[in-house]
Amino acid sequence: xxxxxxxxxxxxxxxxxxxxxxxxxxxxxxxxxxxxxxxxxxxxxxxxxxxxxxxxxxxxxxxxxxxxxxxxxxxxxxxxxxxxxxxxxxxxxxxxxxxxxxxxxxxxxxxxxxxxxxxxxxxxxxxxxxxxxxxxxxxxxxxxxxxxxxxxxxxxxxxxxxxxxxxxxxxxxxxxxxxxxxxxxxxxxxxxxxxxxxxxxxxxxxxxxxxxxxxxxxxxxxxxxxxxxxxxxxxxxxxxxxxxxxxxxxxxxxxxxxxxxxxxxxxxxxxxxxxxxxxxxxxxxxxx
Amino acid sequence: xxxxxxxxxxxxxxxxxxxxxxxxxxxxxxxxxxxxxxxxxxxxxxxxxxxxxxxxxxxxxxxxxxxxxxxxxxxxxxxxxxxxxxxxxxxxxxxxxxxxxxxxxxxxxxxxxxxxxxxxxxxxxxxxxxxxxxxxxxxxxxxxxxxxxxxxxxxxxxxxxxxxxxxxxxxxxxxxxxxxxxxxxxxxxxxxxxxxxxxxxxxxxxxxxxxxxxxxxxxxxxxxxxxxxxxxxxxxxxxxxxxxxxxxxxxxxxxxxxxxxxxxxxxxxxxxxxxxxxxxxxxxxxxxxxxxxxxxxxxxxxxxxxxxxxxxxxxxxxxxxxxxxxxxxxxxxxxxxxxxxxxxxxxxxxxxxxxxxxxxxxxxxxxxxxxxxxxxxxxxxxxxxxxxxxxxxxxxxxxxxxxxx
Numbered sequence: 001x002x003x004x005x006x007x008x009x010x011x012x013x014x015x016x017x018x019x020x021x022x023x024x025x026x027x028x029x030x031x032x033x034x035x036x037x038x039x040x041x042x043x044x045x046x047x048x049x050x051x052x053x054x055x056x057x058x059x060x061x062x063x064x065x066x067x068x069x070x071x072x073x074x075x076x077x078x079x080x081x082x083x084x085x086x087x088x089x090x091x092x093x094x095x096x097x098x099x100x101x102x103x104x105x106x107x108x109x110x111x112x113x114x115x116x117x118x119x120x121x122x123x124x125x126x127x128x129x130x131x132x133x134x135x136x137x138x139x140x141x142x143x144x145x146x147x148x149x150x151x152x153x154x155x156x157x158x159x160x161x162x163x164x165x166x167x168x169x170x171x172x173x174x175x176x177x178x179x180x181x182x183x184x185x186x187x188x189x190x191x192x193x194x195x196x197x198x199x200x201x202x203x204x205x206x207x208x209x210x211x212x213x214x215x216x217x218x219x220x221x222x223x224x225x226x227x228x229x230x231x232x233x234x235x236x237x238x239x240x241x242x243x244x245x246x247x248x249x250x251x252x253x254x255x256x257x258x259x260x261x262x263x264x265x266x267x268x269x270x271x272x273x274x275x276x277x278x279x280x281x282x283x284x285x286x287x288x
Numbered sequence: 289x290x291x292x293x294x295x296x297x298x299x300x301x302x303x304x305x306x307x308x309x310x311x312x313x314x315x316x317x318x319x320x321x322x323x324x325x326x327x328x329x330x331x332x333x334x335x336x337x338x339x340x341x342x343x344x345x346x347x348x349x350x351x352x353x354x355x356x357x358x359x360x361x362x363x364x365x366x367x368x369x370x371x372x373x374x375x376x377x378x379x380x381x382x383x384x385x386x387x388x389x390x391x392x393x394x395x396x397x398x399x400x401x402x403x404x405x406x407x408x409x410x411x412x413x414x415x416x417x418x419x420x421x422x423x424x425x426x427x428x429x430x431x432x433x434x435x436x437x438x439x440x441x442x443x444x445x446x447x448x449x450x451x452x453x454x455x456x457x458x459x460x461x462x463x464x465x466x467x468x469x470x471x472x473x474x475x476x477x478x479x480x481x482x483x484x485x486x487x488x489x490x491x492x493x494x495x496x497x498x499x500x501x502x503x504x505x506x507x508x509x510x511x512x513x514x515x516x517x518x519x520x521x522x523x524x525x526x527x528x529x530x531x532x533x534x535x536x537x538x539x540x541x542x543x544x545x546x547x548x549x550x551x552x553x554x555x556x557x558x559x560x561x562x563x564x565x566x567x568x569x570x571x572x573x574x575x576x577x578x579x580x581x582x583x584x585x586x587x588x589x590x591x592x593x594x595x596x597x598x599x600x601x602x603x604x605x606x607x608x609x610x611x612x613x614x615x616x617x618x619x620x621x622x623x624x625x626x627x628x629x630x631x632x633x634x635x636x637x638x639x640x641x642x643x644x645x646x647x648x649x650x651x652x653x654x655x656x657x658x659x660x661x662x663x664x665x666x667x668x669x670x671x672x673x674x675x676x677x678x679x680x681x682x683x684x685x686x687x688x689x690x691x692x693x
Binding site for chain 2: 006007008023024027028030031033034035037039040042045071072081082084085087088091092095101106175176177178179182185186189190191192231232233234235273277
């Protein structure tokens with residue numbers, strides 16, 4: 001596991017892995033280690049928030065542990081569970097052999113199933129812990145996170161308090177589907193991730209798809225930026241741009257024409273209404 | 289300037305800068321954040337002010353809006369402070385209780401931006417209003433005998449003219465508005481939650497808890513545990529038209545939205561005129577009993593009306609949040625200078641996702657009202673109800689009318 005490099009070096013390392021990070025994002029990621037604080041990444045869907053965590057883990061050469069949040073997620077599902085089936089088998093076996101059932105044995109590490117958060121604080125070297133879409137979880141879970149992120153320890157009633165072996169690099173992502181509490185925001189560094197500029201997105205496409213023709217990459221990027229200016233219900237993210245470019249490469253296209261546009265528009269627009277609105281605009285742009 | 293001087297200057301001015309953010313813009317900053325900002329200087333290249341700004345933005349801001357404010361303040365404060373220039377005036381009016389600042393926005397500008405409720409300022413959509421026979425709005429135009437000021441002409445020529453302004457004041461009828469809000473919250477029921485939670489009784493066996501409990505009784509499931517669906521507390525999404533044509537109604541409906549937020553837990557409030565702004569954090573920041581004061585709302589208040597564009601923007605922003613438990617309330621007179629097709633698209637999108645979509649119009653209470661405004665007519669097929677909201681009595685009657693609609 002390496003230390004997080006200086007902001008500029010980090011930006012370069014990200015670029016080598018096909019992720020074009022803004023200077024602001026690189027600096028924020030640098031501070032994750034320097035200040036030992038979690039980083040909250042917010043922004044529209046598809047701008048690369050999750051990918052930033054994956055790339056950070058790759059840059060640091062450390063495992064990525066991901067907790068996908070959802071409505072109804074409780075602390076126990078995120079931390080640990082007891083393997084009830086194995087415990088019952090243990091009880092039955094003990095009964096069959098006329099042995100006493102020892103509580104300590106029944107609630108030992110042998111029957112403990114570590115979930116992402118407990119896994120993350122049990123690692124010998126700091127992993128990258130991604131708490132994805134934290135806004136989808138309930139208030140109660142958010143409050144639980146406050147305690148974990150402050151103390152880096154959890155209490156398992158049957159085992160006692162488990163202190164973090166190493167402090168993970170924590171990244172939280174949110175699509176703003178729910179307003180997060182001020183308390184959580186204050187405990188985190190904050191970075192808003194916006195859609196990349198035209199030039200940056202062109203760079204991303206070329207970095208991710210080295211074989212793509214310059215002309216095609218530019219046409220796809222231009223078209224996506226045109227789409228983002230339209231009042232679409234679901235504007236395309238960077239992932240859709242890459243999907244579209246890759247689809248065109250797979251179809252051996254070296255430029256975007258009307259036929260290619262009509263065939264592959266489904267990789268970038270996922271709603272019929274959006275398609276109806278955008279197709280005439282794009283066809284006009286491609287025909288020029 | 290050598291490195292130690294830069295560090296010294298930045299560190300020396302940091303508490304002042306943090307205080308300015310706190311007092312001028314309401315940033316929640318304490319000694320912890322300032323200490324973090326000082327520590328961050330050791331992790332960045334302090335000769336690169338952009339990097340310092342990026343680092344401090346990550347520490348001080350908690351939303352994109354705050355991030356933009358931070359950038360402007362940082363540039364104004366440090367670029368000039370380090371060169372002994374006077375500081376720029378604050379971007380927002382001072383919050384009550386804060387110390388007086390060196391300079392404030394010119395009084396003339398503030399007055400021009402202030403939302404006024406005189407009939408003169410209700411002329412933004414007057415051409416459309418004239419086409420509404422039998423409506424109060426149709427008769428509420430500028431006095432033809434009054435001299436036309438430059439402001440009136442600007443308002444007629446551009447949908448953006450005359451925009452902006454602050455909102456202040458608590459109405460005398462806040463208690464009835466609170467009562468209306470409470471009744472509405474009780475009346476709107478959008479079914480049960482999807483997720484299962486432990487309940488004393490339920491339709492589904494909670495296998496995990498049952499088996500876990502069974503471990504205490506040698507594997508025999510003596511006590512059964514159940515899962516059920518709790519009642520949904522509806523989520524309210526309020527979109528308030530703050531354009532000139534709404535006049536006093538905008539103020540009252542804003543107070544109604546505020547009352548709703550005081551009453552229910554999940555309430556999102558947006559305001560729009562030619563642009564859309566989210567009011568929820570500003571309303572939440574108000575203390576109980578504090579006068580409803582909102583700083584300059586820019587293009588979201590007191591200008592022209594772009595209903596379709598703003599509803600589309602809203603539908604996009606709220607896309608992930610609008611679900612079957614969401615009740616969408618659009619508070620607007622429907623007098624629009626934009627394209628009705630956009631309204632149709634936006635409403636179709638919102639109503640497909642939401643559990644309830646209601647349009648509250650101050651005009652709908654006028655006798656013989658016909659929903660012929662282009663925006664309302666476009667929205668009508670997607671609405672669950674179009675109801676009047678011309679007075680507090682209308683708002684009190686809302687639950688009953690919703691039930692009957």
